Amino acid sequence: SHPSCLVLVHPLFPLFLIFIHCFFALLIKVSNFASNSTHLSPSLTIKSSITLSQFSLFCGLEIFQMEGGSASGSASTLSNNENVLVSCEDSSSPAENELELGLTLSLGRERRVSYADDSSSSSLSSRASVTAGIKRTADSMAATSGQVVGWPPIRSYRMNSMVNQAKTLAMEDPIKNRTDGTTKMRMFVKVTMDGIPIGRKIDLNAHRCYESLSNTLEDMFLKPKTDGNLETRLKILPDGSSGLVLTYEDKEGDWMLVGDVPWGMFIGSVKRLRIMKTSEATGTAQMIL
Amino acid sequence: MGASSTLLMVSHGHCLLCLLFSVVRFIYIKTFNSFDSFRIKSLPSLPSLSLSPSLVLMDRRFPFKVLEHIFSFVDSNEDRNSVSLVCKSWFETERRTRKRVFVGNCYAVSPLKVARRFPKMRSLTLKGKPHFADYNLVPDGWGGYAWPWIEAMAARRPFLEEIRLKRMVVTDECLEKIAASFRDFKTLVLTSCEGFSTDGIAAIASTCRKLRDLELRECIVDDLGGDWLSYFPETSTSLVSLDFSCLDSEVKLSDLERLLSRSPNLKSLKLNRSVTLDVLESLLRRAPQLVELGTGSFSDELDPEEIAKLTKALSELKQLKSLSGLWDLLPEYIPLLYSLCPRLTSLNLSYATVQMPDLIDLLSRCSKLQKLWVMDLIEDKGLKTVALCCKELRELRVFPSGADLDETDVTLTEQGLVSVSEGCPKLESVLYFCVQFTNAALVSIAKNRPNFRCFRLCVMEPFAPDYRTQQPLDEGFKAIVERCKDLRRLSVSGLLTDKAFEYIGVHAKKLRMLSIAFAGDSDLMLHHLLSGCQSLKKLEIRDCPFGDTALLENAAKLETMRSLWMSSCFVSFGACKQLSQKMPRLNVEVIDEHPPKTRPDSSPVERIYIYRTVAGPRLDTPEFVWTIHKSPEVGVSRLSIR
Numbered sequence: 030s031h032p033s034c035l036v037l038v039h040p041l042f043p044l045f046l047i048f049i050h051c052f053f054a055l056l057i058k059v060s061n062f063a064s065n066s067t068h069l070s071p072s073l074t075i076k077s078s079i080t081l082s083q084f085s086l087f088c089g090l091e092i093f094q095m096e097g098g099s100a101s102g103s104a105s106t107l108s109n110n111e112n113v114l115v116s117c118e119d120s121s122s123p124a125e126n127e128l129e130l131g132l133t134l135s136l137g138r139e140r141r142v143s144y145a146d147d148s149s150s151s152s153l154s155s156r157a158s159v160t161a162g163i164k165r166t167a168d169s170m171a172a173t174s175g176q177v178v179g180w181p182p183i184r185s186y187r188m189n190s191m192v193n194q195a196k197t198l199a200m201e202d203p204i205k206n207r208t209d210g211t212t213k214m215r216m217f218v219k220v221t222m223d224g225i226p227i228g229r230k231i232d233l234n235a236h237r238c239y240e241s242l243s244n245t246l247e248d249m250f251l252k253p254k255t256d257g258n259l260e261t262r263l264k265i266l267p268d269g270s271s272g273l274v275l276t277y278e279d280k281e282g283d284w285m286l287v288g289d290v291p292w293g294m295f296i297g298s299v300k301r302l303r304i305m306k307t308s309e310a311t312g313t314a315q316m317i318l
Numbered sequence: 319m320g321a322s323s324t325l326l327m328v329s330h331g332h333c334l335l336c337l338l339f340s341v342v343r344f345i346y347i348k349t350f351n352s353f354d355s356f357r358i359k360s361l362p363s364l365p366s367l368s369l370s371p372s373l374v375l376m377d378r379r380f381p382f383k384v385l386e387h388i389f390s391f392v393d394s395n396e397d398r399n400s401v402s403l404v405c406k407s408w409f410e411t412e413r414r415t416r417k418r419v420f421v422g423n424c425y426a427v428s429p430l431k432v433a434r435r436f437p438k439m440r441s442l443t444l445k446g447k448p449h450f451a452d453y454n455l456v457p458d459g460w461g462g463y464a465w466p467w468i469e470a471m472a473a474r475r476p477f478l479e480e481i482r483l484k485r486m487v488v489t490d491e492c493l494e495k496i497a498a499s500f501r502d503f504k505t506l507v508l509t510s511c512e513g514f515s516t517d518g519i520a521a522i523a524s525t526c527r528k529l530r531d532l533e534l535r536e537c538i539v540d541d542l543g544g545d546w547l548s549y550f551p552e553t554s555t556s557l558v559s560l561d562f563s564c565l566d567s568e569v570k571l572s573d574l575e576r577l578l579s580r581s582p583n584l585k586s587l588k589l590n591r592s593v594t595l596d597v598l599e600s601l602l603r604r605a606p607q608l609v610e611l612g613t614g615s616f617s618d619e620l621d622p623e624e625i626a627k628l629t630k631a632l633s634e635l636k637q638l639k640s641l642s643g644l645w646d647l648l649p650e651y652i653p654l655l656y657s658l659c660p661r662l663t664s665l666n667l668s669y670a671t672v673q674m675p676d677l678i679d680l681l682s683r684c685s686k687l688q689k690l691w692v693m694d695l696i697e698d699k700g701l702k703t704v705a706l707c708c709k710e711l712r713e714l715r716v717f718p719s720g721a722d723l724d725e726t727d728v729t730l731t732e733q734g735l736v737s738v739s740e741g742c743p744k745l746e747s748v749l750y751f752c753v754q755f756t757n758a759a760l761v762s763i764a765k766n767r768p769n770f771r772c773f774r775l776c777v778m779e780p781f782a783p784d785y786r787t788q789q790p791l792d793e794g795f796k797a798i799v800e801r802c803k804d805l806r807r808l809s810v811s812g813l814l815t816d817k818a819f820e821y822i823g824v825h826a827k828k829l830r831m832l833s834i835a836f837a838g839d840s841d842l843m844l845h846h847l848l849s850g851c852q853s854l855k856k857l858e859i860r861d862c863p864f865g866d867t868a869l870l871e872n873a874a875k876l877e878t879m880r881s882l883w884m885s886s887c888f889v890s891f892g893a894c895k896q897l898s899q900k901m902p903r904l905n906v907e908v909i910d911e912h913p914p915k916t917r918p919d920s921s922p923v924e925r926i927y928i929y930r931t932v933a934g935p936r937l938d939t940p941e942f943v944w945t946i947h948k949s950p951e952v953g954v955s956r957l958s959i960r
Contacts, residue, residue: 080893177452178453179450179860180453180780180835181776181778182453182776182835183718184452184453185667186536186538187536191718212576218751229780281859302820
């Protein structure tokens with residue numbers, strides 16, 4: 030039965046070799062088209078030619094050994110050859126993953142799922158560092174301007190040098206005369222309203238009395254879409270009719286109700302304005318009064 | 319026995335035939351280089367490189383050498399990209415001849431692919447973090463690591479000569495690897511980078527014998543002292559450009575003097591602030607051939623003899639074209655610069671806290687000025703002088719001077735920009751910080767200067783309307799985009815409604831980069847932009863009230879853009895998931911402290927960054943960045959493989 034097994038196998042074997050050859054070429058072409066990375070094909074075909082020649086070499090070697098082996102060994106050697114082929118590819122392409130397209134996709138997905146599971150368990154412990162990472166930038170901005178993060182859009186490098194320069198300018202201010210005849214044409218103060226994150230600026234020198242100031246503020250903050258809603262007028266009078274009250278912070282840092290002092294005094298001491306709800310204001314009003 | 323031996327010989331012969339066949343096929347591929355039919359991919363934003371069919375067919379007969387010679391005249395990378403889309407052989411030829419590689423988003427492609435695609439690469443330019451990282455909107459540790467790129471290039475492209483990085487994290491290991499791996503390394507330009515110390519710079523200085531440019535522009539460097547300067551080789555160096563203006567610590571004067579003496583080719587020198595005025599004279603004496611000078615601090619007390627010597631030294635700089643630095647410039651030293659002014663084409667006074675009347679004296683002498691960076695201390699009057707005297711002006715940037723922006727004492731208004739636009743016929747790039755603006759001013763600016771390419775207006779008060787009419791600034795920006803047909807970059811601010819963005823979508827056809835903050839009323843805004851602006855490549859939005867609909871409707875547009883950044887908008891997590899499933903070649907990254915899995919789909923996310931990529935989700939995301947996955951079951955994951 031020894032020569033008959035050889036007779037059985039040998040006529041088919043070269044045909045089988047050709048079949049495997051064509052099969053792998055097709056596989057590479059198909060994966061080529063699937064990944065749409067056609068520019069890789071020259072290297073791929075070089076690779077394929079090399080691997081195929083290696084394959085045929087190995088087949089030749091197996092045939093050497095097969096001469097003395099049994100018939101049942103043929104199938105296993107063929108499968109061994111396939112494994113050898115795969116490992117050939119691995120060894121010849123250490124860090125390149127284009128050939129193993131199908132393999133890596135599935136392997137990758139498994140890898141990713143496992144990492145997703147790991148992440149959920151470690152998220153609690155890393156919460157502090159996460160918040161620190163985001164809060165750090167907020168703190169750095171607050172240190173420089175005390176306003177919205179990243180606004181105005183000036184590079185942090187320039188912002189830092191501006192901060193330094195502002196300090197030197199402030200030191201030189203008493204020495205240099207800033208009021209050298211150029212009248213202060215505008216006096217901007219910041220106005221914030223509860224519930225609106227972004228504050229606005231208003232030029233106080235453009236107004237002569239509290240009425241016009243109040244009108245301007247209404248135009249700014251209460252959109253005229255609510256037409257005819259005259260109840261929201263007279264913000265400065267804390268009579269509770271509008272639900273809002275206007276306060277200001279003076280040079281000493283105290284929050285006062287607007288409208289108590291003459292306009293001239295008000296202009297001289299105001300630093301910023303705040304529109305707050307009457308409910309909040311009654312507390313402070315009682316404290317001041 | 320005879321039968322088996324012949325059969326054995328047959329099988330050996332078969333193996334030899336297989337080998338021969340593979341070899342023949344290999345040679346065939348190498349020489350003839352032609353497989354498939356021509357495949358011209360159509361992308362919406364291809365510049366027109368029209369080819370007649372006869373030319374296309376003819377190239378089958380053009381050998382590689384001829385094509386290579388023709389392509390050597392194609393310089394711009396955009397043209398080269400279109401060339402490589404024509405057919406396989408053109409792709410092959412182009413990739414083998416490209417010397418300067420530009421990657422606009424370091425996560426859009428893997429470093430390995432780039433290294434393998436361009437074997438003759440000599441110069442690499444990379445950009446990492448999104449632009450809004452400059453304004454602290456991107457938390458630390460987001461990414462943009464240079465190491466994978468440098469590692470890949472060091473292994474495969476040891477002939478690389480130039481590396482330019484912008485907004486990336488560069489470590490000392492990266493710098494040491496650069497120094498060790500690239501024999502002919504010539505140029506290192508790091509802009510807004512961070513993560514390294516002066517030790518890394520010392521490594522570059524000492525090891526790269528052919529170093530020509532070493533520029534650190536506005537980087538955040540761990541400054542361990544000024545010793546790094548002494549590491550340059552003792553023999554004559556080939557330095558052409560040295561910029562260390564962002565470092566803090568003092569360098570030894572003797573080191574600097576000796577370096578200047580043995581660098582005869584030095585054309586550009588930018589000192590840091592710690593170099594005081596009294597030593598400037600001895601430095602300038604040793605480098606009279608300078609074309610660009612960045613001084614150090616300009617505020618020391620000098621006696622008259624030193625002033626005279628410095629004046630003489632400055633007047634000796636016959637070739638100086640660009641002046642910067644000038645920290646804390648004192649008004650009494652401005653006359654020292656008068657000798658330089660007539661030749662200056664670029665003047666950076668953005669760190670010089672000089673007030674008005676002194677500035678006029680300086681600027682009125684600079685008739686050839688093309689680029690002016692100045693603080694708003696220049697005021698409207700100063701800008702009028704600029705409009706009168708600097709007729710060659712091409713680029714103007716006016717930065718705010720008050721760090722505490724609650725106090726604006728300077729009278730810089732929109733009139734300044736209007737007068738410059740009237741007076742300077744070549745003005746094409748503007749960055750202007752102002753407290754308030756009017757529509758009328760914008761309309762007259764657009765009328766005067768329709769050749770703007772870059773118009774960035776920052777009205778520093780959010781939601782500020784036209785202060786004369788209290789209208790939104792829609793009409794003003796409409797005029798800008800209507801008249802300035804060549805507009806490439808636009809930043810809008812002030813009170814804007816959806817109409818403004820409708821105008822931008824309709825008219826701004828060549829717009830490539832758009833930055834928006836605190837604007838718009840609804841989703842329509844985004845819809846107008848994404849469906850309208852054809853050339854849009856980078857869009858960054860913060861604090862605008864739009865949500866999911868526009869984003870999902872125009873999802874296909876996102877693949878033609880480099881990136882989209884949205885922060886503090888109303889985009890929900892569910893929309894991000896849908897977008898990611900719809901568009902497999904986009905990376906949808908969510909930056910949020912809370913894991914998105916724990917929140918409902920309708921909750922808004924803090925910041926998202928969407929960019930197109932062929933490299934798949936990135937593997938170096940920190941804890942607060944989540945990449946939305948393509949497959950629904952995986953959902954969201956942090957792919958941090960350390």
